[in-house]
Amino acid sequence: MEKEIRKELATLHTRRWFLQNCGVGMAGLAMNSLFSQKGIAADGDSLAPKAPHFAPTAKRVIFIFQAGAPSHLDLFDYKPELVKRDGELPPASLLKDYRAAFINPNSAFLGTKYDFKKQGESGVEISTLLPHISKHVDDLCMIKSMQTDAVNHAPAQIFMSTGHSQFGRPSFGSWTLYGLGTETEQLPGYVVLTSAKGTSGGASNYGCGFLPTVYNGVPFRGTGDPVLYLSNPKGYDRKAQRDSLDTLKKLNQQTLEDVADPETAARIQAYETAYQLQSSAPELMDLSQESQTTLNAYNVKDPKESNFARNCLLGRRLLERGVRFVQLFHEAWDTHGGQDARLRENCLETDQPFAALLQDLKDRDMLKDTLVVWGGEFGRTPMAQGKERDGRDHHNKAFTMLLAGGGIKAGHIHGATDDFGFDVIENPVHVHDLNATLLHTLGFDHERLTYRFQGRDFRLTDVHGHVVHDILA
Numbered sequence: 001m002e003k004e005i006r007k008e009l010a011t012l013h014t015r016r017w018f019l020q021n022c023g024v025g026m027a028g029l030a031m032n033s034l035f036s037q038k039g040i041a042a043d044g045d046s047l048a049p050k051a052p053h054f055a056p057t058a059k060r061v062i063f064i065f066q067a068g069a070p071s072h073l074d075l076f077d078y079k080p081e082l083v084k085r086d087g088e089l090p091p092a093s094l095l096k097d098y099r100a101a102f103i104n105p106n107s108a109f110l111g112t113k114y115d116f117k118k119q120g121e122s123g124v125e126i127s128t129l130l131p132h133i134s135k136h137v138d139d140l141c142m143i144k145s146m147q148t149d150a151v152n153h154a155p156a157q158i159f160m161s162t163g164h165s166q167f168g169r170p171s172f173g174s175w176t177l178y179g180l181g182t183e184t185e186q187l188p189g190y191v192v193l194t195s196a197k198g199t200s201g202g203a204s205n206y207g208c209g210f211l212p213t214v215y216n217g218v219p220f221r222g223t224g225d226p227v228l229y230l231s232n233p234k235g236y237d238r239k240a241q242r243d244s245l246d247t248l249k250k251l252n253q254q255t256l257e258d259v260a261d262p263e264t265a266a267r268i269q270a271y272e273t274a275y276q277l278q279s280s281a282p283e284l285m286d287l288s289q290e291s292q293t294t295l296n297a298y299n300v301k302d303p304k305e306s307n308f309a310r311n312c313l314l315g316r317r318l319l320e321r322g323v324r325f326v327q328l329f330h331e332a333w334d335t336h337g338g339q340d341a342r343l344r345e346n347c348l349e350t351d352q353p354f355a356a357l358l359q360d361l362k363d364r365d366m367l368k369d370t371l372v373v374w375g376g377e378f379g380r381t382p383m384a385q386g387k388e389r390d391g392r393d394h395h396n397k398a399f400t401m402l403l404a405g406g407g408i409k410a411g412h413i414h415g416a417t418d419d420f421g422f423d424v425i426e427n428p429v430h431v432h433d434l435n436a437t438l439l440h441t442l443g444f445d446h447e448r449l450t451y452r453f454q455g456r457d458f459r460l461t462d463v464h465g466h467v468v469h470d471i472l473a
Helices: 002-010 015-021 080-084 153-162 172-180 238-259 262-285 292-298 308-320 339-363 431-441
Strands: 060-065 116-119 124-127 140-147 190-196 325-331 370-375 379-384 392-395 399-404 412-414 424-426 451-453 456-458
Touching: 060 153, 060 172, 060 308, 140 424, 140 431, 153 172, 172 190, 172 325, 172 431, 190 308, 262 308, 292 308, 292 339, 308 325, 308 339, 339 370, 370 431, 379 399
Parallel strands: 060 325, 060 370, 140 412, 190 325
Antiparallel strands: 116 124, 140 399, 370 399, 379 392, 451 456
């Protein structure tokens, strides 16, 4: 009876207490995302696969976050009138109650310098800066009417990721893992890869907020061990490690049976999961298994060099190994000046790998149930910035995002902006609406996927959001 009472009391320990006191090591809190693959967590949460509210069209997600905000006006939303009126001041009516982040709103228009062509059977118009993505327009849904609340990078990135511009809310990836669980015990269910400058919003873009830490995104490093301290020290072989872990497990199991301490339960699984990761992570990162044809398709020139191309290929490898949510961050699109050179460079770096990822998923019959998202935190102004008139400021009133796979309508354009790409004039899609729709493809009613915290139920879309049925296949 006494043992049963102790076990019952142990279950009352809070997750916060557990995290503050559990010294499992390996890679600190990031490793906690790996430690409870079989549901051994202080609050009973599990990463075992779970059923959604209804039949999903997507089973997994890869979110290509082009942080810094690509210019919709130079890539996806061609405006002949803006080109025609290049150098003119905008109408006063356009700027009523408008505040820009850094420029005087009453600055001259800047028309795009780049040609646009209709591509594919759908006739979607796209910039010639993106020749590879252009070949896949019939696979894409282009939302030209995106809107967001925030006007600076960090809050806007966090808003896109969590539905709120302040720290402390769970990310879309964490909500996905919380709702669906994971299909792998060898890798984290939510993996983050970065290139260029990473993100202005930092770890809040992939954090679990007030959800249990098992749902946190786990950043994989580009060089060395994917997770710090994963490799054994020199002279400590695999057999010695296995023997040590077996002995530790027996001792910890005895302690667990005596006191039902949640620390001990987590520690048992921590060692086992970390042991598995020592094999699975290096195998994942070893691109020598890929053919030269595949490496060329993604434009991976050096398989050991960390960059966007390599991350796209790693993203596919993660998805096919059962990882539920993969997020790629590439912050290089903040073009306040020198826009022409930077746009060309960024498109050269990202266009081919993203197109290769789409084709690779199609070839492996994975695109149909993989949700692919491409986009930044906001758009850019139709007004020029800088003395050289070679930059655009932040713009939250209108921008473009790309979706593909996972039950999304292909070869489709949703929404429209005015003649200057300044305001949305048709079918606006707020970030909350986007998140509600993405959750819908995963089989969730966004109003029912909730977590009780501080006395009320929270959700990704908070008290907002509507599913955009027009973009669903």
